[in-house]
Amino acid sequence: MAHSVEIAVLRERAVGETRVAATPETVRKLVALGAGVVVESGAGLAAMVTDDDYIAAGARIASSDVARGADIVFGVQGPEIDLLAGVNPGAWVVAGLDPFARRDRVEAYAAAGLEALAMEFMPRITRAQSMDILSSQSNLSGYKAVLVAANLYGRAFPMMMTAAGTVSAAKVFVMGVGVAGLQAIATARRLGAQVSATDVRSATKEQILSLGAKPIFVENVAGIEGEGAGGYATEMSPEYQKAQAELVSGHLAKQDIVITTALIPGRAAPRLISDEQVATMKRGSVIYDLAVAQGGNVEGSVADEIVERHGVRIVGFANTPAQLPADASALFARNLYNFLAAFWDKDKGRPLLDEEIGNAIRLTQGRKVVHERLLG
Known part of the structure; x- marks a missing residue:
């Protein structure tokens, strides 16, 4: 039986990438x-x-020319152009495309006549929640960050009362309360830690409190009321940054574990912790920098290495979700399926994007780069 649309699922080539863009379920x-x-x-x-497993689910397996004749190519990370030889004209490339760092690859997609759809540009609107790869992967990242930090930390997380005396609960501070930060708070709380958190968005105070953690906020300088664009924080005024740095400095010195999660799409990660601030922390404490791949929130952090500064260990994986490959793949694959299914036209036997989401995620069309964020 001929299929209306052919979807190719490629093996990931990026170093350290363990995920896959489709599972037997999808x-x-x-x-x-x-x-x-x-x-x-x-x-x-x-x-x-x-x-x-894939064959049992109804897929075919190919060892070469996988994309030949494909109308849609799925990837976790964007495939290099040489892997797309033989795709049908106007084929979709649906993946996390990292368009700011890999503009060269976006240009190659355009020149080849491909329609590149950057799933990380999915708008943060209600109907697109089930398609949002950043949220699904950040959730796992926040969880894994706490587990890695707990493993490096040389003491227990929960308070323990024993015949030999009491062990105090670990103090965990989460900086940035997006999806990853909220999961980090929840995970640290489940492990029995005493948790505090901060964010530039005042609306996150209620979320922090709802998880049983203590909000740490600048009170005398206005932050962002509600959400920043697309649910992300935006850069703050110098006055706010100064007040926040002073507040954080006093709090950091008392912490055992710090998880930093702050990212600004398309920009280098904001610096939250300086080397001077690291030096004030207790020996044996641990910082996990979830933004290390985008330049890092912590001065001195290095992707995929444990850096020791002033007796404090600083760690961060360049690709934290890849440390949980089975679950990360399952969620990512569902995001891609939910995206196609939401726009599937039964009569035409293929997906047809609407304007709102199409314009948000489409990078290339008609052999041109068309996304407004790449045209400035």
Whole structure:
């Protein structure tokens, strides 16, 4: 039976990338929509999915020319252009495309006549929540950051009362209360830590309190009321930054674990902790920098290394979700399926994007770069 749309799922090539963009669960659903699915051999092995698992779900397995004849190519990270040889004219590339850092690749997609759809540009609107790869992956990142920090920390997290005496609860401070930060708070609380958190958005105070943590906020200088653009924080005034630095400095010195999560899309990560502030912390304390791949929130942090400064260990994976490959893949794959399914036209047997989401995520069309954020 001929399929109306052919979807190719490529094996990830990026160093350290363990995820895969489709799972047997989502392959079954894509086939049920009427799509054909071809998966590159070995694509799921790091995420504990075998070729046989994909075949049982209805996919075909290919070891070469995987994208040939494809109308849609799925990736976790954007595939290099040489992997897309033979795709159909106007084929969609649906992945996390990192367009600011990899503008060269975006230009190559445009020159090849491909329609590149950057899933990390998915608008933060209610109907797109189930398609949002940043939220699904950040949730896992916040969880994993606390576990890694707890493993490096040489003491227990919960308060323990024993015949030999009492062990005090660890003090955990979360900087940035987005999806990752909220999960970090929840995870640290579940482990029994005494948790505090801060953010530039005043609306997050209630969220922090609802998780049983203590909000640490600048009170005498206005922050952001409500949310920043798209649910992200934006850069603050010099006056606010100075007041926040003073507040944080006093609080940091009392903490055992610090998790930093602050990112500004398309920009280098804001610096939250200086080397001088690290020096005030207790020996044996741990900082996990979730923004290390974008330049880092913490002075001196290095991706995928444990850096020791002033007796404090600073750590951060360049790709934290890849440390949880099976669950990260399952969530990412559902995001991609939910995206296609939401726009699937049964009569035409293919997805048709609407203007609101199409304009938000489409980088290239008609052999041109078309996204307004890349045209400035």
